Amino acid sequence: MKVILKNIEKEGYSPAISSYIGEGGYAALRQALKIGPEKILSEIKKSRLVGRGGAGFPTGLKWEFARKSREFPRYVVCNADEGEPGTFKDRLILARDPYLLIEAMVICGFTIGAEKGFIYIRGEYFEVYEILQKAIREAEEYHFLGRNILGSDFSFEIDLYRGAGAYVCGEETALLDSLEGKKGQSRVKPPFPTFVGFNNKPTVLNNVETFANIPAIILKGGEWFSRIGSELSPGTKLYCLSGDVNTPGVYELPTGISLRELIEKYGNGVQGKLKAVLPGGVSSGLLLPSDLDVAMDYPSVQEAGSILGSGAVIIINDTHCMVDLAKRCAEFFDYESCGKCTPCREGTKRAREILTNITRGLGEVSDLSLLKELQEVMFDTSRCGLGQSALNAVRSSLEKFPGEFREHILEKKCRLGICPMK
Numbered sequence: 267m268k269v270i271l272k273n274i275e276k277e278g279y280s281p282a283i284s285s286y287i288g289e290g291g292y293a294a295l296r297q298a299l300k301i302g303p304e305k306i307l308s309e310i311k312k313s314r315l316v317g318r319g320g321a322g323f324p325t326g327l328k329w330e331f332a333r334k335s336r337e338f339p340r341y342v343v344c345n346a347d348e349g350e351p352g353t354f355k356d357r358l359i360l361a362r363d364p365y366l367l368i369e370a371m372v373i374c375g376f377t378i379g380a381e382k383g384f385i386y387i388r389g390e391y392f393e394v395y396e397i398l399q400k401a402i403r404e405a406e407e408y409h410f411l412g413r414n415i416l417g418s419d420f421s422f423e424i425d426l427y428r429g430a431g432a433y434v435c436g437e438e439t440a441l442l443d444s445l446e447g448k449k450g451q452s453r454v455k456p457p458f459p460t461f462v463g464f465n466n467k468p469t470v471l472n473n474v475e476t477f478a479n480i481p482a483i484i485l486k487g488g489e490w491f492s493r494i495g496s497e498l499s500p501g502t503k504l505y506c507l508s509g510d511v512n513t514p515g516v517y518e519l520p521t522g523i524s525l526r527e528l529i530e531k532y533g534n535g536v537q538g539k540l541k542a543v544l545p546g547g548v549s550s551g552l553l554l555p556s557d558l559d560v561a562m563d564y565p566s567v568q569e570a571g572s573i574l575g576s577g578a579v580i581i582i583n584d585t586h587c588m589v590d591l592a593k594r595c596a597e598f599f600d601y602e603s604c605g606k607c608t609p610c611r612e613g614t615k616r617a618r619e620i621l622t623n624i625t626r627g628l629g630e631v632s633d634l635s636l637l638k639e640l641q642e643v644m645f646d647t648s649r650c651g652l653g654q655s656a657l658n659a660v661r662s663s664l665e666k667f668p669g670e671f672r673e674h675i676l677e678k679k680c681r682l683g684i685c686p687m688k
């Protein structure tokens with residue numbers, strides 16, 4: 267069942283507007299203009315689509331909040347920052363089927379009463395930026411974008427905006443500050459962007475993959491979508507399989523497929539012996555080989571003690587040292603912390619220092635409880651999701667591989683010879 271990659275996976279499909287139209291593209295927009303905003307909202311709510319950017323918030327509800335607001339102008343923003351290590355699914359849609367995203371954003375604008383949209387694209391996606399630029403120009407030429415879309419009295423335009431390489435700018439409020447020309451740092455929530463977003467006006471901000479589901483929902487109905495995949499969070503999901511797996515790649519599969527099937531059937535198995543999995547990138551906690559039967563949907567992965575996030579499934583085999591892995595995760599978050607709030611700014615630094623010491627044979631047993639405490643404090647008191655999840659992987663490495671940490675501290679030994687013990 268393909269909802270998002272249905273065109274991309276067709277042989278000979280090229281990212282050209284004629285190909286998109288040839289595959290039924292923009293029929294959903296025509297249908298949307300015919301049925302009107304209330305019916306669109308009702309179909310999206312019926313679909314039970316939740317955001318694919320990480321937080322899993324119900325999309326229909328988000329659109330409804332913006333539509334019901336009394337403020338104008340309203341905005342549509344697409345989060346194409348795709349900064350989570352191990353995530354490379356949005357790039358595929360942007361590069362190979364950009365018209366799908368454009369169509370969905372126009373439908374969103376029509377639904378919530380917005381005339382302006384932005385795509386905030388990861389700065390390193392140079393080629394994709396040009397593809398999108400061309401796609402926007404073409405959509406304007408065909409009157410799918412711009413003034414009086416398809417002869418209606420609805421007008422909508424899209425601007426492209428490039429990020430500058432900060433991971434935190436994928437967080438929705440930091441993204442909005444960056445889009446407004448400010449330093450990309452998170453805002454306090456609430457208020458949420460749906461009510462106080464771009465230029466303090468109501469803004470629907472969705473991930474690329476979330477938007478990519480909309481045209482199919484309009485054409486086939488929310489009921490149809492809600493019957494795909496897992497009962498708890500329906501639809502398909504783009505899983506980005508990477509790390510020590512034989513066939514890495516982006517796989518569109520119904521939600522709820524087991525982690526085992528994803529790795530064995532689609533990834534063609536693990537290279538070497540499986541040690542652990544990060545199911546939602548470096549912001550998620552580790553799963554173990556004993557967790558392989560977990561259903562890959564948002565609630566089930568959470569129940570297993572981790573998060574699905576954007577679907578960055580990183581496979582780790584037994585050639586990796588978990589202390590080294592924890593240290594690398596801490597380094598990443600220390601580097602990317604925007605520094606606005608103390609728990610994250612200081613906490614990521616301390617975690618990095620402690621873990622660097624442990625990998626050098628300079629750790630103490632008390633460091634382990636200190637790291638756990640740091641994780642708890644940062645989770646409870648950090649201002650945004652970056653700080654709240656920064657030590658998830660560290661904490662779960664400590665809990666699931668305590669022996670490796672103890673060996674580094676007590677025996678000054680890295681059993682895999684990876685850490686530069688002094």
Ligand SMILES: Cc1cc2nc3c(=O)[nH]c(=O)nc-3n(C[C@H](O)[C@H](O)[C@H](O)COP(=O)(O)O)c2cc1C
Nearest residue numbers: 317318319345348349436437438472473476651652
């Ligand atoms: C540090 C951090 C980075 C994030 N990066 C991204 C990103 O690159 N792309 C994305 O869509 N969402 C990202 N998110 C989640 C967004 O804040 C937001 O929840 C999402 O874009 C909303 O869209 P959705 O409802 O369609 O998922 C990030 C969140 C955090 C805390």
Ligand code: SF4
Nearest residue numbers: 605606607610650653
């Ligand atoms: S949690 Fe980290 S990234 Fe988020 S606002 Fe605080 S310092 Fe910035």
